[in-house]
Amino acid sequence: MVKRIRDWLEVRIGLDELIRQNLTEYRVPKHINLFHALGAVAVVGYVIQVITGICLLIYYIPHADHAFRSVQDIMTKVPYGWLFRQMHVVGSNLLITAVLLHMVTIFLMGNYKRPRELTWVSGGMLLIITLGFGLSGYLLPWTQLSYWATTVVTSIPTAFPVVGDFFTRLLRGGNYVTGITLTRFFAVHVSILPPLFVLFIALHIALIRRIGLSATPFGKSDEEKRPLTEYRKKTHPHGHPYYPYLFQRQVLMGIMYFIVMFAIVTFAPTFFFPEEATVPADAFQTPENIRPEWYLLAPYQMLKLIPNKFLGILMQIILLAVFIFWPFLDTHKEKNILKRPILRGVFIVIMISLVILMWWGRR
Amino acid sequence: MRRRTFLRSLLAVCGTLSFASFAYPLLRFLAPPGDTDKEKKVTLAKKDIPVGTSRVVLFDQKPVIVINHQEKGFIALSKVCTHLGCLVEFNPATDILLCPCHAGTYDLEGNVLSGPPPRPLAKIPFKVEGEQLVIG
Numbered sequence A: 001m002v003k004r005i006r007d008w009l010e011v012r013i014g015l016d017e018l019i020r021q022n023l024t025e026y027r028v029p030k031h032i033n034l035f036h037a038l039g040a041v042a043v044v045g046y047v048i049q050v051i052t053g054i055c056l057l058i059y060y061i062p063h064a065d066h067a068f069r070s071v072q073d074i075m076t077k078v079p080y081g082w083l084f085r086q087m088h089v090v091g092s093n094l095l096i097t098a099v100l101l102h103m104v105t106i107f108l109m110g111n112y113k114r115p116r117e118l119t120w121v122s123g124g125m126l127l128i129i130t131l132g133f134g135l136s137g138y139l140l141p142w143t144q145l146s147y148w149a150t151t152v153v154t155s156i157p158t159a160f161p162v163v164g165d166f167f168t169r170l171l172r173g174g175n176y177v178t179g180i181t182l183t184r185f186f187a188v189h190v191s192i193l194p195p196l197f198v199l200f201i202a203l204h205i206a207l208i209r210r211i212g213l214s215a216t217p218f219g220k221s222d223e224e225k226r227p228l229t230e231y232r233k234k235t236h237p238h239g240h241p242y243y244p245y246l247f248q249r250q251v252l253m254g255i256m257y258f259i260v261m262f263a264i265v266t267f268a269p270t271f272f273f274p275e276e277a278t279v280p281a282d283a284f285q286t287p288e289n290i291r292p293e294w295y296l297l298a299p300y301q302m303l304k305l306i307p308n309k310f311l312g313i314l315m316q317i318i319l320l321a322v323f324i325f326w327p328f329l330d331t332h333k334e335k336n337i338l339k340r341p342i343l344r345g346v347f348i349v350i351m352i353s354l355v356i357l358m359w360w361g362r363r
Numbered sequence B: 001m002r003r004r005t006f007l008r009s010l011l012a013v014c015g016t017l018s019f020a021s022f023a024y025p026l027l028r029f030l031a032p033p034g035d036t037d038k039e040k041k042v043t044l045a046k047k048d049i050p051v052g053t054s055r056v057v058l059f060d061q062k063p064v065i066v067i068n069h070q071e072k073g074f075i076a077l078s079k080v081c082t083h084l085g086c087l088v089e090f091n092p093a094t095d096i097l098l099c100p101c102h103a104g105t106y107d108l109e110g111n112v113l114s115g116p117p118p119r120p121l122a123k124i125p126f127k128v129e130g131e132q133l134v135i136g
């Protein structure tokens, strides 16, 4: 029976060829490590967000008068509603962590270098899209926390002369955060960002497949210590087949993701729900301790520290551009960061300042 | 003009036009709706705000705090912090308005005393008409 189905498919879509091309004869470098599976973890994370997000969509009501109530109903009345909401909320935080870790490891291995600049750029866009998901989703439960955090974040563009005020009004659909803002953010969250995400992930993966995975620059026997000067598909003839070699590692890391997620849902269910996140939005009362989510804390604190708001935002835009276009700025031939003391120093300084800014922004 | 050049220009013009005829409505569609019922005056009775107390009223969609101060009489200030838009709280003991978000402080004139706010709080014009306070 199975054989007949296989044969049927073989004639129509060329199953054997697909399997050979994508699984068994698709080779990955010998010295591959668990970090190479982080991208796949991000994909797993996204799949979870999509499934749980669609579940929430079935009961959620995107209207200022009903949003808070409907989310409370999801938590208390809908069978297992709490589970899907918890998975969506915890998942959004873990997903951002996974994407960030993925980028850091790519950076440390120098794998953004020629000819993989566009892979990095598309990854940067994916990070921005992921942050956009987090920011737009944050308003949806319509709590004090989400209302005021959104007020603060959408005020940031006002520092820009001329276009700033218009941009803020465009984001909010008016002068203040209101029900109009809620429906805008809802549209962004469930129907504008998802297709954008699909577009960039497709580009990202197509580029990776075209050029082939890079080896780590650390191993002695790896041939790829220097960036390529011309296009040469990295077929890794002496490497391992993707399936099962890397595939197993990806599955392992995916399971780890689930373990962390369920550990948080089970043992620290209030971790991502401070008190203000359980009180309905009140446009006439600002609670204390309003701050954005942890992944926006560092840029947020930086904005607060720079006395001139305009300068602060300009600085962030420049930093973002440097980050996205980094492969075009760093054209050094050496991939191994251990042999590049200055870059290593800069990296450590950036990491430490990010941690300090985050810790500072929390207070 | 050569036939091919002509066709190409025609295509460019038509393409631009049809794109613009879609882009312009889209832009208008997304732009925030204008403020319609602006500047409705708000009236409240003086006796509702005894000396030493304050009240919050809605004016032009935003909360305004009206303070009846012992020495300075009536004061009306927007509650919207000029930093990032949180709402300030009035502390009658110190005569200071404090923003809970990043601890910006203002005096009774709305001037910034400390913290990140770049501008003073907006002063809201009002008139005293007999026993009434007319805001706006």
Ligand code: HEM
Pocket: A046, A049, A050, A052, A053, A054, A056, A057, A060, A071, A085, A088, A089, A091, A092, A093, A095, A096, A130, A131, A133, A134, A135, A136, A137, A138, A139, A140, A141, A189, A190, A194
């Ligand atoms: C197509 C995919 C998605 C759909 C259909 C979707 C749908 C929803 C819905 C209906 C809500 C409101 C319910 C609620 O607040 O609990 C929500 C909230 C939220 N979403 Fe998504 N979502 C999707 C993807 C994502 C992704 C990829 C992220 C990750 C960064 C994310 C982060 C959030 C956050 C942070 C909230 C607020 C959660 C809360 O406090 O309750 N979403 N989403």
Ligand code: FES
Pocket: B081, B082, B083, B084, B085, B086, B099, B100, B101, B102, B103, B104, B115, B116, B117
């Ligand atoms: S919003 Fe008031 S001090 Fe920042």
